[in-house]
Amino acid sequence: MDETNKIRKLYFSDGITRNEIAKKFNRSWNTIDNIIKLPREQLVIRGKRPGRKKTVATADVIMAVEGILNKQDLLHVKKKQRYTAAFIFKELGRQGIYSGTERSMRAIVKEIRKRRKTDNQQSFLPLSFVPGSSIQIDHGEADCVIGGHRVTGYLFVGSLPGLAIRYCQMYPIKSQEAWGEFHERVFRFFNGVFSTVTYDNDTVLIKEVLGDEHRQTNFSLGLEEHYLFDSIFCNIGKGNEKGAVENAVGYCRRNYLAGLPEYKTWAELNSDLENRCRKSIENGRHYRTDVCLKELLNQAAENMMPLQPEKRWVKWDIGKVNSYQVVIFDKHWYSVPERFVGSAVDIAAGVFTIDIYHDNQLIASHSRKYLKGEDSLHLDHYLDQLFRKPGALWDCAAVLKHSFESDLISLWNRLYSRMEKRQANLEFIQILLLRRKYSRDDYITAIRLALAYGAVEYAAVVNILHQLKTDASPSYNKSWFEKHHPELAGNMFNCVFDLSVYADLVKEVENVK
Structure with a gap:
């Protein structure tokens, strides 16, 4: 746990004063006050140097180091004659592949060597977990079709170790927004927070591993701070330490996303995944004990912590x-x-x-x-500019991307049949601007009435909208609508004027037909 979390817990949970905390951590009173008052997002950016670039181990650097170590193994080089990190640093620098520091290269080589070590035989301890005390979270890639496009997404899975109970959602990215969103959804799905959460060393959560120390990112610490759980991180290359979720990712991918399933939206996909997880719990039984999963989940709920206020992670x-x-x-x-x-x-x-x-x-x-x-591109954002440039209406990208109601398209065609194109565009834009002032139901109703009476100009649509919004009693009744305009029957209108004054214009509609 970082110092910020410790200070906040001492102050908010244990009631320790700022002065006592300042003495304990050898910090100034102002520093302690800032840590207590400021949100974590503001604490992160304090003292940062703008424009500072970080040196990272690129894929080309990793590949080059791997190539040198592979050559060493192929030649069966004796231990005391193996390539050192200093040699690799100089060699890759000479080739122009690496431009970082020698210290960073030593860390890269150390990590790669650790990952390449394999034991001929491995043994594992059988573990037992208190139901509801822990959850393991991981993600894996999966393909599906969303809105007619084949996409590769990231299947996030939360698994309760020892219970064979899983929850999954799929996102187009695996950055912190997705991690935060999944935590919010998984805790609300199980209606509680687990006291410990086990992860691997994803870069969203861990910025550096030094020996046994895992240095968490500010986002990871923010998760702990909001939900009040403790994080557990696996050792590098030890996926078996979170074997429950490793198996769960494969299970969900095989059983819920077999083949190449198609969905209209991401929301539809995630709703389907959630329903499948719920059904699996309601109908499933534990693979070893044959106990109902629903009963196991009820037992686990007794050990969960209460939900925290909902948070939108961005x-x-x-x-x-x-x-x-x-x-x-x-x-x-x-x-x-x-x-x-x-x-x-x-x-x-x-x-x-x-x-x-x-x-x-x-x-x-x-x-x-x-x-x-x-x-x-939202059409409404460009209407003011289009009002000044009506000739550009049908060349504007926002207009071309917008899906107009069929009634509006009919109205524009009627306008275009009566006047030259620029004037028709201007009238149409003015009518579109009316949408800012009126509800969708009133707006569409007015458009339909305008089409029915042949009064499609802006002034006529404004007049109809005014009549629809007037509180006076209407001068016509429901039967009048059912007789003359059955397509509008059932709508409630409050008009002060008699719309039948447009009756003569009906002849124009009939002549057009």
Whole structure:
């Protein structure tokens, strides 16, 4: 547990004063006060040097080191004559493959050598867990078809060791947003939090392993802090230490995602996976004891900790709105209203959502995009600009991507048949802007009435909407609608004027037919 967690627990749980904590950790009173008051996200960025780059072990470096060690094994080089990390550092530097420090290379070589060691015989201890005290979490790749596109996703699985009870969800990414989302879902699925959670050494959770010490990322510490569990991390290359979830990933992939299943959306896929997990628990029995899994889960619930307040896990980033009214995040475009062009904004990226904030105010929400070249452009964000440039209506990317109701398409065609294209576009844009002021039901009803009476201009649609929103008693009754417009029967309208004043225009509709 890091020092931040210890300090917060002493203050909030044990009631120790700031002064006593400052003496215990040999820290200033102000430092202790900041740790207690500030959110973890702000503590992370304090004191960081902007623009600092980290040296990482790239795939080319790993491959080159592996090649040198393979050559050493092939030649059966004696132990005292084996290549040292210093030699490998100089050799890869000479070849231009590695440009980091010798100290980093020693760490890389040490890790690779540790991973390459294999024992001829292995033995394992049979373990027994208190039901509900622990869960193991891991993920593995799986393919499926989402919305007609074949995608490779990451199947996250939580398994209760010793109970053969599993829960799984699938995400298009495996970054911290997905880890956080899965923790939220798995705890709510089991209706409780487990006191310990076992993981491997995923880089989202662990930033460095030094001997037996696992240095957690701030995100990992944030998970512990919110849900109040303790993390357990396996030794490097020891997947058997979390064997329950290793087997569970394969089980869920084989049984729930066999072949290449097709779904319309990610939400539909995850709903199906959750239902399958629930049915497995309701109908399944333990493979050794033959006890109902539902009964085992009830026993486990007695040892779980209570749920914590729901939290939405997002990754924050900073962006700037360009002249196309978009913020670029992960190579995808997300639109905002025109007035924010040139502004700096904050981006909250969830697994399936992108929320954009300006001065702590939400200005746009989008579905997160993952397919190459896919963008999210909201038509409403571009209507003000289109009002000034109506000739560009049907060339605007946001318009081309928008799915218009058939009634709106019919209305535009009627406008275009009566006036020149630019004027028809302007009238149509003005009608689209009305959507900001009225509910969808009233708006669509007004469009249908306008089409029925042949009064499709902006002024007529505004008049109809005004009548629909007036509180006075209508001058017509339900039977009038059933007789003249059965497609509108059942809707409730409050109009002050008699819409039959448009009766003469019906002739125009009949002539068109």
